[in-house]
Structures are given as C-alpha cells and as structure tokens.
Amino acid sequence: MRDLEFHSAAGSIAPPCLQQPLLETKGLSFSAGGARLLWDVSLEVRPGSRTLIMGPNGAGKSLLLRLMHGLLRPETGNVLWNGARLTAEARRSQAMVFQRPVLLRRSVFANLKFALSVRGLRGRNRSEKIEQALAVAGLSHLAKRPARVLSGGEQQRLAVVRALACEPDLLFLDEPTANLDPASTAAIEQLVLEANSSGVTIVMVTHDAGQAKRIGEDLVFLQDGKIAETGDVQQVLSAPKSEPVRAWRDGRIYLGANIETMSDKSGRRT
Amino acid sequence: MDSFWGALAGAVGLVFALDPDLMEIIGLSIRVTLTAVFFSCLIGLPLGAAVGTFNFPGRTLIAVFLNALMGLPPVVVGLMVYLMLSASGPLAPLRLLYTPTAMIIAQMILVTPIVAALTRQVVEDLNREYAEQFASMGVGAFDRLTAMLWDARYSLMTVALAGFGRAVAEVGAVIIVGGNINHVTRVMTTTIALETSRGNLQLALALGVILLVIAFAVNACVMALRASAVRAAYA
Numbered sequence: 001m002r003d004l005e006f007h008s009a010a011g012s013i014a015p016p017c018l019q020q021p022l023l024e025t026k027g028l029s030f031s032a033g034g035a036r037l038l039w040d041v042s043l044e045v046r047p048g049s050r051t052l053i054m055g056p057n058g059a060g061k062s063l064l065l066r067l068m069h070g071l072l073r074p075e076t077g078n079v080l081w082n083g084a085r086l087t088a089e090a091r092r093s094q095a096m097v098f099q100r101p102v103l104l105r106r107s108v109f110a111n112l113k114f115a116l117s118v119r120g121l122r123g124r125n126r127s128e129k130i131e132q133a134l135a136v137a138g139l140s141h142l143a144k145r146p147a148r149v150l151s152g153g154e155q156q157r158l159a160v161v162r163a164l165a166c167e168p169d170l171l172f173l174d175e176p177t178a179n180l181d182p183a184s185t186a187a188i189e190q191l192v193l194e195a196n197s198s199g200v201t202i203v204m205v206t207h208d209a210g211q212a213k214r215i216g217e218d219l220v221f222l223q224d225g226k227i228a229e230t231g232d233v234q235q236v237l238s239a240p241k242s243e244p245v246r247a248w249r250d251g252r253i254y255l256g257a258n259i260e261t262m263s264d265k266s267g268r269r270t
Numbered sequence: 271m272d273s274f275w276g277a278l279a280g281a282v283g284l285v286f287a288l289d290p291d292l293m294e295i296i297g298l299s300i301r302v303t304l305t306a307v308f309f310s311c312l313i314g315l316p317l318g319a320a321v322g323t324f325n326f327p328g329r330t331l332i333a334v335f336l337n338a339l340m341g342l343p344p345v346v347v348g349l350m351v352y353l354m355l356s357a358s359g360p361l362a363p364l365r366l367l368y369t370p371t372a373m374i375i376a377q378m379i380l381v382t383p384i385v386a387a388l389t390r391q392v393v394e395d396l397n398r399e400y401a402e403q404f405a406s407m408g409v410g411a412f413d414r415l416t417a418m419l420w421d422a423r424y425s426l427m428t429v430a431l432a433g434f435g436r437a438v439a440e441v442g443a444v445i446i447v448g449g450n451i452n453h454v455t456r457v458m459t460t461t462i463a464l465e466t467s468r469g470n471l472q473l474a475l476a477l478g479v480i481l482l483v484i485a486f487a488v489n490a491c492v493m494a495l496r497a498s499a500v501r502a503a504y505a
Contacts, residue, residue, distance in 0.1 A: 071405050092408045102403035105421040105504045114417065118409050146504055166407070 020083055022047040022170060022201050027077035028067055030060075030225075037063055038225040040077070045170070045218075050192075050202040052212050052233060055222035056248065061205040062099075062174050064222065068203065069096050069172050092119070095168035099175040101159035103147040108139055108158055111147045115162045133161040136191070153184025160191045164200065171195060173204040177211065189215050209237060209249070221245050273471065281476030292473070296480060299457040302370050302444070303437040306377035307385075310437075311430050314382045318389025319418050323397050324411070333390055339383030344376075348446030351376045355447065368449040373457070376443040381433040388429040393418045424499040431492050435485060 021044035030038040038060045045051050045068075053061045066072045068079055070091045081090040104111050112130045121129065134140040137157040142150060147158060156176055163171055173192065177185040193215055196202050206212055212219065216233035223244035229236055240246045284292055321332050353359050355367040355375075366372045396418055404414055419426065441459035448455030450464055458477045465474040 066402075069406060071402060088408065091406075094406075096403075096406040098403065102400060104400075104417065115407060118407050118413055148504075 019047065021045055021080075022082060023068060023086075023203075024080040024083075025064075025068060025077065026080065028064070028074045028079070029076045030063060030067060030072065031075055036225065038067070038074075041222075041225075041227055042077075043220055043227065043230060045201060045203055047169075048196070048199060048201055049217050050196055050204070050215055051218040051220060052216035053203065053205045053220045053222065054207070054209075054212060054248075055228070055244075059222040060225040061222055063225075065096070065172050065174050065203065065205055069094055071096075092166075093169040094172065095163035095166055095170075096172040097156070097159050097163050097174065097176050099178050101155045103150075103155055103158065105148060106146070107144050108134070108147050108150070109143040111158060112162055112165055116165055119166050129165055133165045136164075136194075137161040138187075151184075153180050153187065156180060156184065156188055157191065160188060164191070164195050168200060170201040170203060173202070175205050175207065178207065185211070213237060221248070277471040277475045278479075280472035281479055284472065284476040285480060292476065292480075294453065295456055295458055295461050295477070298370065298455075299438065299459070300484070302373050302457060303377065303434060306374045306381055306437050307430060307434045309374070310378050310381035310385050310433055313378075314385030314433070315389050315419060315426060315429075316415065317382075318386040318391075319393045319415050319422075321386070322390040322393030323414055323418050333387070336383050336387040336390060340387050342380055342383065344380055344440050344442035345446065347376055347379050348443035351379065351443065351447045367447065368451060368455060370448070370455060372447040373444040373455060376447045377437045377440060380440060380443060381437050384436055385429055385433045388432060389422075389426060392422050392425045392429065396422050421504075424496050424504060427492050427495060431488060434488060438481065438484065 023045040024043070026042050028038055028041040029036065041060075041064060043051075053064060055061050063072070067074050070079065070086050070088070079086040081087075081093075084090070104114055106114070109130060112133050113126065116126045116129055131140070134143055137154075137160070139150075139154060139158060139161075142154065147155065150158065160173075160176065171192070176192075177188050180188065189211065192202055192204070202215075204215070212233055219229075219231060219233040219236045220227060221229045221236065221242070221244065228244040229240060229242040231241075236245060237249060240249060318336070321329060321336070351372060352367065354361045355364065355372055356362065357367075366375070400417070400421075404417070409417070439459065441463055444455070444457060445460045445463065448457070448460065450456050450460040456464075458481050462474045462477050462481075465471070465477075
C-alpha cells in the first residue's frame with residue numbers, strides 16, 4: 001500500500017466511447033482554501049448510461065458532481081455538454097438531487113408546482129405533470145402536506161420526482177440514499193432506474209457497493225481528488241486493477257488505506 | 271404612591287368610558303403607524319431580500335449601512351424631515367409640515383432600515399439553504415426573490431412587528447414634524463409627553479396602558495400565527 005502508482009493506469013481503463021459523450025470533463029481541477037481538492041479529472045458520460053462515482057470520504061465526489069453540473073467553476077479544465085461548453089441554458093437540461101433534499105417551505109404540491117413554473121409550464125399542462133409526478137412517487141395522498149414534515153424517504157422521493165418533472169436529459173444524484181432505510185433506498189433506486197429506462201442519463205455518487213452493483217453501469221472511482229480507476233461497475237468492483245479500489249472493496253484494508261493515505265498526505269505535502 | 275394608584279384608577283376609567291378625544295388620539299396613532307409600517311415593508315422587504323439573496327459588488331457595504339441605520343436617533347430624523355418640509359426647505363411646496371403625512375414620512379425613514387436589515391438576515395439564512403438547489407433548477411432572479419420572501423413569510427412577520435414596535439412607540443420624530451397639534455397630529459406618545467409635563471397624569475397613564483395593550487395584542491397575534499406555522503413546518 002505504498003504510494004499511488006495507480007494513477008498511470010487510470011486513463012487507459014476509460015470506457016470506449018463510440019458515440020459522442022453527453023457530458024465530458026477535460027482536465028478538471030479545483031482548489032479551495034489553498035488545498036487542491038481535484039486533480040486533472042477527465043471523464044466521459046455516455047448518453048443513456050448510468051455512471052456511478054465512488055470513493056472514500058473527502059475524495060472529491062460531491063465536488064466533481066457540482067463541477068459537472070456547473071454549480072461551481074473549475075480552476076482549470078472544462079465541462080462539455082454535447083461537445084460544447086456547458087452554459088446556463090444547457091444546464092436546464094440537467095437536474096440534481098442532493099444528499100439532504102432541499103425542499104421549499106411549502107406543500108408537496110407547491111414544491112412540484114414551483115419547479116415546473118420555473119421552467120415556464122402553466123395551466124393544465126403543469127397540473128397534469130404534477131399529478132403524474134405525485135403518482136410516480138406514491139405521494140398523491142400527501143400532496144397538501146407541508147413537504148418538510150414528510151419522512152426522510154418521502155422527502156427524497158419528492159426531490160427525485162421534482163427533478164425528473166422538468167424532464168432533464170441528465171440527472172445528478174449526490175448520495176441520495178445515504179440517510180435512508182432499505183425500503184426507501186429501494187424506492188429511490190426504482191425511480192432512478194425507471195427514469196433511466198425512459199432515456200434519462202444518470203450520474204450518481206454512492207458509498208454503497210451493493211447499490212453500485214444494482215444500478216450502475218460505468219464506474220468512476222476517485223481517491224484524493226484523482227481518478228483511480230474507471231470501467232464497468234461489475235468488473236471494477238469484482239476485479240479491481242488499482243490499489244485504492246482493491247483497498248476500498250476489502251473493508252479492513254479500506255480503513256487502513258484511509259489512515260495510510262492521510263499520513264501519506266501530511267508526509268508528502270510538508 | 272397615592273397619586274400613582276389614583277392616576278391608574280382614573281386611567282382605567284377613561285379607557286372604559288371610550289372618551290372621544292382619547293379614541294381620536296389612539297385612532298390617529300394606529301393609522302399613522304400602520305401606514306408607515308406598510309410602506310416601510312413595501313420598500314424594506316424587497317430591498318433586504320435582494321441584499322440577502324444576490325451577490326453583487328458593494329453588498330456587504332449596503333448590509334453594514336442598513337444595520338447602522340437601524341440605530342438612527344428619532345430626533346435627528348425628525349429634524350431632517352423638518353428641514354426638508356419647512357417653509358425654506360426643498361419640499362416646502364408640498365405643504366406637509368405638521369400633517370399626519372409628515373409623521374408617516376418620518377416613521378418610514380426610521381422603520382425602513384429596520385425592516386430591510388432584519389429581512390436581509392432572515393433571507394440570507396434561508397438563501398444558504400436554497401441557493402444551490404435554485405442554481406441547479408435555473409431559477410431566475412425575480413423568482414428567487416419572490417420565493418425567498420414567500421418562504422420566509424412567517425419570520426418576516428416578526429420583522430414587520432419589530433418595525434411596528436419602533437414606530438408606535440416613537441415620539442421624538444413625530445413631535446418635531448407633527449407638532450402635536452390637537453385633533454390634527456396628536457398621537458399617543460406625543461400626548462403622553464405633553465400631559466405628563468402638564469401634570470395630567472391620568473390621561474398620560476391611560477395612554478401608556480393602551481400603548482402597552484396594543485403592543486401585547488399585536489405580538490400575541492404574530493406569535494400565534496408563527497406557532498401554527500412552526501407546527502406545519504413552514505417556518
């Protein structure tokens with residue numbers, strides 16, 4: 001578990017991209033408070049695919065997601081959407097669900113109404129979409145409740161269908177099930193898979209290897225702000241080629257690796 | 271102490287007798303204060319929400335400025351408004367000096383910074399929670415502002431209440447620009463000041479009691495509204 005020779009291996013495992021990627025990052029770097037948090041991250045998201053981003057805490061997963069969504073500006077590198085620079089207009093074809101659902105202090109119904117109104121939907125068209133979203137989330141009977149008194153699972157379901165109601169081409173999810181019980185997790189996964197089968201590209205951060213295997217296709221594994229390994233989820237998780245994924249897969253060594261990496265960091269940077 | 275209890279008894283008598291002069295004074299007080307608070311909210315709520323929501327150069331400076339203006343001394347504001355409205359002032363042609371409108375203007379100047387500064391604080395806290403989601407949704411500037419004001423509405427009622435408290439209890443500014451003219455610009459606070467100096471403690475005390483009751487009643491209403499909102503998780 002000495003140092004990080006795996007970096008050289010990272011690029012070569014990138015999945016072959018025959019069609020134009022829906023979203024592409026080129027050499028993304030990001031620093032905050034004088035510390036480099038993301039190093040030269042380049043990856044491609046195929047249209048219609050389900051890409052998972054994994055890695056230990058502090059690896060830069062959520063940060064990468066925010067950069068890909070355009071919520072943060074990279075220090076270097078850029079994000080391409082359908083081959084062109086990601087603009088505010090293009091971001092309207094994307095949506096994001098956060099780890100802790102951000103719901104307005106309004107009813108369930110009004111939360112959906114707000115999201116659709118922002119996209120310029122009005123009248124019959126809007127109310128039909130709201131009804132549909134409520135039904136998909138199984139929240140029709142709670143439509144008039146304040147969104148913030150719902151259970152954690154219900155809140156996250158609402159956040160997911162609210163994001164999907166705007167019919168994005170790509171949906172980002174930042175550990176959407178991190179705080180949920182197994183049943184609620186299954187419900188979210190089902191919503192995500194259904195959305196994907198209707199054509200929505202999925203990019204999701206998760207810590208859960210089981211979840212990754214259940215819903216993932218492509219995997220991007222981050223370690224210390226760098227891509228450690230990319231490839232098919234099943235393949236990478238069952239036969240990892242890089243040390244961090246191997247370490248992460250094995251619970252015992254994963255913890256050891258974390259500690260080791262921390263001591264590495266202080267040793268390397270001072 | 272005898273004179274105190276005597277005055278208090280007389281005051282209660284006046285209140286329950288619904289003395290017409292007393293009613294007129296109370297009515298004008300409430301009319302002036304509510305009008306001033308209404309217009310202060312009209313300006314202060316969007317202003318505070320904009321400063322609390324958007325990032326622009328000079329934002330911190332405006333926030334500091336608004337906070338500083340919260341402590342404006344009423345007599346200074348009264349003097350400024352007096353100078354503007356007096357016969358030699360730039361706004362003399364409006365002929366507003368010694369009218370209820372002048373009192374409303376003075377109270378607005380005192381209350382608007384309070385509403386704006388407190389609104390900024392409330393909205394800034396809410397914005398911290400919403401900002402990323404709104405950026406992700408691509409919510410436009412106007413929608414963001416209205417969403418902030420609407421979702422913070424229960425907290426903002428307390429803000430308006432703080433403004434009301436300042437305006438209704440204020441005496442220094444309204445006595446300068448209003449002149450405390452009987453049946454024209456005489457309000458509760460100016461009457462209390464006048465009657466106390468004239469030794470008419472019964473009337474002064476009666477008005478003081480009513481002022482307190484009004485403050486309690488308005489506070490209780492807002493607290494009740496807020497409590498129901500908290501139960502419904504809207505606040």
